[in-house]
Amino acid sequence: MLMRYSPFKEIEMMEKEINKMFNDFFRSFDRGYEYPLMDIIDSKDDLVIYVEVPGVSKDDIKVKIHNDVLTISGERKEPELPEKANCLIREREFGKFMRSVRLPYPIEVSKVSAEYKDGILKITLPKKEEVKPKEIQINVS
Amino acid sequence: MLKDKAITKKSFTTYITPPADLYETKDSYMIFLDMPGVSRDDLNVKVVDNRLIVQGKFEITKPKDSEVLFSELEKGEYRREFILSGDIDRNKIEAKLVNGVLTLTLAKREESKEIEIKIN
Numbered sequence: 001m002l003m004r005y006s007p008f009k010e011i012e013m014m015e016k017e018i019n020k021m022f023n024d025f026f027r028s029f030d031r032g033y034e035y036p037l038m039d040i041i042d043s044k045d046d047l048v049i050y051v052e053v054p055g056v057s058k059d060d061i062k063v064k065i066h067n068d069v070l071t072i073s074g075e076r077k078e079p080e081l082p083e084k085a086n087c088l089i090r091e092r093e094f095g096k097f098m099r100s101v102r103l104p105y106p107i108e109v110s111k112v113s114a115e116y117k118d119g120i121l122k123i124t125l126p127k128k129e130e131v132k133p134k135e136i137q138i139n140v141s
Numbered sequence: 142m143l144k145d146k147a148i149t150k151k152s153f154t155t156y157i158t159p160p161a162d163l164y165e166t167k168d169s170y171m172i173f174l175d176m177p178g179v180s181r182d183d184l185n186v187k188v189v190d191n192r193l194i195v196q197g198k199f200e201i202t203k204p205k206d207s208e209v210l211f212s213e214l215e216k217g218e219y220r221r222e223f224i225l226s227g228d229i230d231r232n233k234i235e236a237k238l239v240n241g242v243l244t245l246t247l248a249k250r251e252e253s254k255e256i257e258i259k260i261n
Contacts, residue, residue, distance in 0.1 A: 037213040038214065039209065039213060039214045040210045041204075041208070042208045044206055048204070052177045053177070079242070084167060085164040086164060087164050088164065092160045118240065119176075119241020119242065120178045
């Protein structure tokens with residue numbers, strides 16, 4: 001049986017392994033509801049993390065990196081209510097929150113930036129040069 | 142087999158229901174809705190008959206050539222409806238959007254406000 005030779009198969013397998021390790025690490029956090037919710041996107045040169053923290057003011061959010069662990073913590077304070085307000089429905093949660101994420105790639109810590117807009121915190125973590133995907137030039141002699 | 146196009150073409154839009162807190166004060170009702178990622182341009186609040194309808198949109202534009210490693214955020218259209226009781230003045234509804242939280246203040250009609258009666 002003829003099989004197509006895929007020279008990048010090993011690299012693909014390694015990538016799959018890293019992704020699996022990353023996902024497995026997160027499954028260990030699945031005891032109940034982990035807050036705040038986040039999205040993690042790998043965009044070649046950076047790791048971009050979106051964190052949902054509506055109603056939290058910028059001064060109440062802390063982002064810390066220690067070794068390869070990123071920690072987002074803060075407090076969601078209740079809104080200011082006029083006196084003698086009667087609560088009829090309460091669905092939102094408040095209080096302190098903290099969540100840690102193990103970063104799958106080494107990061108250029110000095111170049112990490114964070115933006116906060118409309119209740120979404122966007123953290124951009126540039127990867128260290130050596131782990132950025134590189135194209136290899138093929139020379140034809 | 143000929144299928145009737147009118148029947149097979151259905152659009153199902155699933156909406157995200159934003160969580161809400163509702164408070165009542167002496168002269169108004171206040172609704173707080175969590176709508177993270179929704180900016181003023183993507184938000185629509187309207188009153189139709191006796192219904193207050195809140196609609197918003199939240200999308201993340203992924204950069205080109207990117208891979209999503211982990212996704213928990215709900216993206217798409219937010220929608221929630223509230224039925225206004227008779228004591229609410231339709232023309233006096235205020236909306237404020239700060240840090241992804243929509244605060245709606247619905248003033249009560251004059252006749253429906255609480256009046257304290259002094260005892261001589």
